Structure formats: C-alpha cells, structure tokens
Amino acid sequence: MGRGTRGQRTTTTVALLAAAVTAALAAGCTSGGGTGDDGRAPTQSKQGVSPSATGPSALVVKIDNAAAARPHTGVDAADVVYAEQVEGGLSRLMAVYATRLPESVGPVRSARESDLELLRQFDRPTLAFSGAQRKLLPLIDKAPLRAETPGSAADAYFRGSGRPAPHNLYLRPERIVPETPGEAALTTGFRYGSAPAGGTATDSETVRYPAARFTFTWSDSRDRWLVGMDGTPATTADGERMAAATVVVQYVKVRESAYRDFLGNNTPYTETVGSGKATVLRDGRAWDVNWEREKAADGTSFTTGDGAPVNFAEGQVWVVFAEAP
Numbered sequence: 261m262g263r264g265t266r267g268q269r270t271t272t273t274v275a276l277l278a279a280a281v282t283a284a285l286a287a288g289c290t291s292g293g294g295t296g297d298d299g300r301a302p303t304q305s306k307q308g309v310s311p312s313a314t315g316p317s318a319l320v321v322k323i324d325n326a327a328a329a330r331p332h333t334g335v336d337a338a339d340v341v342y343a344e345q346v347e348g349g350l351s352r353l354m355a356v357y358a359t360r361l362p363e364s365v366g367p368v369r370s371a372r373e374s375d376l377e378l379l380r381q382f383d384r385p386t387l388a389f390s391g392a393q394r395k396l397l398p399l400i401d402k403a404p405l406r407a408e409t410p411g412s413a414a415d416a417y418f419r420g421s422g423r424p425a426p427h428n429l430y431l432r433p434e435r436i437v438p439e440t441p442g443e444a445a446l447t448t449g450f451r452y453g454s455a456p457a458g459g460t461a462t463d464s465e466t467v468r469y470p471a472a473r474f475t476f477t478w479s480d481s482r483d484r485w486l487v488g489m490d491g492t493p494a495t496t497a498d499g500e501r502m503a504a505a506t507v508v509v510q511y512v513k514v515r516e517s518a519y520r521d522f523l524g525n526n527t528p529y530t531e532t533v534g535s536g537k538a539t540v541l542r543d544g545r546a547w548d549v550n551w552e553r554e555k556a557a558d559g560t561s562f563t564t565g566d567g568a569p570v571n572f573a574e575g576q577v578w579v580v581f582a583e584a585p
Contacts, residue, residue, distance in 0.1 A: 316441035317406070318382045319433055322375070322389040323353035324367040325472070327490065329427040333497040334362035336576070339446055341504070343580040345514060346372065347525035349470025351489075354378070356385075358445040361437060366430035368417070371396070373517050374530040376403045380556035382447055388416075388431050393519050408436045449559020453571035456564055459545035467509055467580045474580055476507045478544040485541055487578070505575025507541040508562070510551055511584040530581045537584070538562060542573040 323335060325343075335341060338355035346352045352369060371389040373396055379385055386406045400407055410417040416435030420428045464477040465485075475488035484503035487494040494502040510532075517529040535552040540562060549570050553560040562570040 316437070316439050316445060318385045318441050318445040318447075319357040319361065319437045320379060320382070320385050320387050321355045321357070321365050321431060321433075322369050322371055322387070323355055323365070324369040324427055325351045325353050325489070326427060328423060329367045329369075330489070330492075331495045331497045331499075332366070332502075333430060334365035334433075336496050336500065336502055337362040337365075338576060340448060340450075341576065341578045342378065343467075343474060343578065344372075344374070344530050345469050345472075345528045345581065345583075347527055349472065351469055351472040351474070356382075356446070356448075357433065357437075358441045359443055361433040361440055363434075364430045364432055366420070367423075367427050368429045368431050369426065371400065372527055372529075373399065373519060374528075374532070376400065376405075377556050378530075378532050379403070379405055381449070381553075381559050382445065385445075386437055388433075388436065390426065390429055396519060447559055449553070449561050450577060451562075451569050451571045452574055455543050455545070455573070456547060456568065456570050458564075459543075459547045461544060462541065462546040463544075465507065465509065465539065465541055465546065467582050476504065476541060476578070478541075479503065480544065483543075484575070485578075503576075504578040505542065506572040506577045508572075508577065508579045509539040509541075510560075510579055510581055511537045512581050514581070514583040532560070532581070533558075540570055540572070 323332060335353065335355050337357065337360050339358050340356040342354040342356070343351055344354065354375065355365065368388060368390050371387065371392040375387070376399060379387060384404050384406060386408055388408050391409055391411075392400055408416065410429070413436050416432050418430055418432070419425065420430050462478065464475060466473055466475045473490055476485040477488065479486050482503055484505055485507050487502040487504060496502060513531040513534070514528050515531065516526045519527040533553050533556050535550065538549050538551045540547045540549050547564065547570060549562050549564055551560055551562050564570060
C-alpha cells in the first residue's frame with residue numbers, strides 16, 4: 261500500500277459481501293425484553309463457570325454499532341475495542357474492560373461464533389451480550405467463559421429511553437463484575453512502550469466494510485487518533501470525541517460461517533488465529549508490521565519486518581479486523 265507524503269491513507273476496501281445492503285437492515289432486528297436481537301435467543305449463565313481462580317477476569321461486552329445505536333455509552337472506558345464485520349457488511353464492536361469499569365455500557369447486542377475464538381486469549385472472561393442464535397448457544401455453553409445476558413442477570417441490564425429496541429439495551433457492569441479486574445486480566449499479547457523506529461507520518465486511516473467504515477484521524481492537541489464512523493465523528497453519550505492511543509488494522513481471513521441472520525444474510529467468521537499483515541498507528545505515524553497468534557489461547561504478537569516487537573502507546577487500543585487482500 262503506497263503512502264507518499266503526509267496525508268489521507270485509505271486501506272483496501274473489504275469485499276466480503278456482494279449484495280447491496282439497505283439501511284433497513286440495521287433496524288430490521290427483532291426486539292423484546294427477554295430475547296436477543298437478530299432473531300437470537302438469550303442464554304443462561306453456564307453452571308459451574310466462575311471468574312478465574314488466579315484473579316478477576318476481563319469483562320467483554322458486545323456493542324451495537326448501527327447508526328441508530330450511536331452515540332455509545334462507556335466505550336471510552338474500555339482498554340481494548342475490537343471492530344468486526346457482521347451480517348450485511350455492517351460493523352459491531354467488542355469492548356474489553358480490565359483497568360476500569362464504567363457506570364453503564366451499551367447498547368449491548370448479540371454474540372457471534374468468531375467471538376469465541378477471539379475470547380480464548382483471556383482466562384475465563386465474562387462475556388456480556390444480548391443473546392445469540394439458538395444453534396450457537398451450545399458452543400457458548402462449552403466455551404471457557406462466563407456468559408451473562410438479560411436472561412441470566414436481569415438486574416444488570418436496563419432499557420434506555422430515547423431510542424427504539426433493540427438499540428437501547430444497556431449493562432451496569434458492577435452488577436456482574438463487582439471488582440475491577442486489573443491490568444493482569446489483559447492477556448492480549450500487546451506490548452506497550454517506546455515507538456519502534458521508522459514509520460510514516462500519517463494524518464488519517466480509513467477501513468471500509470461493504471456497508472460501514474472507520475476513519476482514524478490524528479490529533480496533535482490530544483495526542484490521540486480521533487474515531488470516525490461512517491463519515492461522522494464518533495462521540496460518547498456525554499458528547500466527548502472518542503479517541504484511541506493506538507489503532508491496529510489487522511488483515512485477517514473473513515469467511516462464511518454456518519450461521520445466517522433472520523433475513524438470510526450469512527454471518528461472517530473472522531479468523532484471528534494464524535498470521536498476517538497489519539498496520540499499527542501511533543503518535544501520528546504508521547508502521548506496516550506482521551501479526552501472529554499461534555493458538556486460540558495465545559495473545560497476538562506484532563513485529564516489524566526484522567522480527568522486533570512493536571510497542572503500542574499507553575492508552576486505549578482499537579483493533580479493526582479487515583479482510584486480507
């Protein structure tokens with residue numbers, strides 16, 4: 261990917277789905293207090309699974325990212341935010357909390373099969389989500405995690421006012437994770453410290469999905485990458501601009517899964533175990549690097565072409581999964 265002078269950089273367009281997607285798809289999900297979205301059913305907590313015996317485990321929350329779900333609540337408090345492709349070429353977020361817990365998080369949405377592979381890097385994390393496809397529930401039950409939905413922890417969830425279901429389900433984290441997990445729960449494999457040598461001065465980076473896009477614009481005054489979604493600045497519910505210290509565009513294999521939504525759209529499966537290329541953004545610069553995750557239980561390592569580890573900047577990390585060219 262060429263860069264040239266400091267200026268706009270745009271990643272290769274992700275082309276997973278060929279079908280045109282209408283705006284109605286984002287709002288075409290089912291709702292209801294006791295059921296999940298996208299035709300998915302709630303699941304009960306898995307019996308016998310508790311937070312890790314070695315200490316509190318990470319809290320992971322699936323976050324709605326349809327236009328009707330914005331602005332988000334509590335995402336700015338996450339240590340890591342993963343962005344993934346879902347049905348119809350839309351996007352969804354997964355927020356990981358370890359060093360601090362916000363008062364509320366949301367809107368909360370449903371889980372996907374590839375979430376289970378991504379979550380294996382953590383030691384029995386708590387996964388908060390609205391529900392899942394009935395065929396997926398047995399896999400969630402078998403996964404080494406603690407599942408918490410409105411069906412298993414009703415007092416931890418509430419419906420917000422001012423927006424329609426299913427874009428109004430919120431979580432009170434302290435109701436399911438009473439203790440802040442702590443930095444040790446972040447077993448992502450990420451390294452933090454001084455920036456690697458080199459890099460290319462970069463103003464912005466855009467990642468495109470068939471029906472969604474993310475743009476990260478460097479701000480010298482904030483020393484952060486300002487987040488934009490679908491051409492609009494991303495803000496919190498309090499009106500603050502969302503920003504990341506480090507952004508990773510990770511090129512992965514995105515394939516069809518065995519699941520479809522209620523409209524018949526296939527659910528993409530994002531493969532996060534393996535190796536490939538990535539772009540790391542920090543300090544107003546970009547590095548083309550390699551990533552590797554040998555097993556699902558491992559974190560992901562990022563290295564330069566000569567094998568040197570790549571350090572991230574201290575602060576929130578965004579990882580956007582893009583289909584490898």
